Amino acid sequence: MNVEESKAIIEGVLFASGEEGITLKKLGDLLEVTPRELDAIIEEMIKGYQAKERGITVMKDNGTLHLTTKPEHAVYYKQLLDSSGSTRLSQASLETLAIVAYQQPITRIEIDDIRGVKSDHAARTLVNRGLIEEKGRKEAIGRPILYGTTKDFLIYFGLTSLDELPPLSEFIEQQDVEDEADLFFEKFTDLDDSDS
Secondary structure, three states: OOOHHHHHHHHHHHHHHHHOOEEEHHHHHHHOOOHHHHHHHHHHHHHHHOOHHHHHHHEEEEEEEEEEHHHHHHEEEEEEEEOOOOOOOHHHHHHHHHHHHOOEEEHHHHHHHHHOOOHHHHHHHHHHHHOEEEEEEOOOOOOOEEEEHHHHHHHOOOOOOHHHHOOOOOOOHHHHHHHHHHHHHHOOOOHHHHHO
16 A cells, blocks of 8 residues: 555544544554554645645644644634634633643642632533543542543644643742733633634
């Protein structure tokens, strides 16, 4: 099988796998190629998707590939998906989301400790919007839920991976969390403002 045929099969498999995506291992087994060969094919696909006339791209997320829309077109997808009754995220939700994004996996109690106030409503809002999700349970008394960001979080903020998050200082003071949340979301203000 030649490279172009492999790319066509990968594209079709990624489309058919939907939101779940497909692991690199499973895809390599399916195509009967080595991890190195698969990486080369996928990198070539990603370069091809970077062309302006393409509306999709391949996203790698924890060893899983997804076919997704391009971040630079997010404003159009958001307009399509937003209902008239939707509202922007509150400051509490934005702070909570920033904490989860940088500290994941994290429990709600740990979020509360960082913010200094209860975050149950904000966390529930973020789960309902599909921006964070349960990533497991912490090995502690009561086995609290561990939260992490979702693929929709990456898409909403125009990221292809968590590595693209703006860097934070290694030594953040507790009282600076709100300021850091503001800095985090300042990068995405243009996306949010374009929806007004």
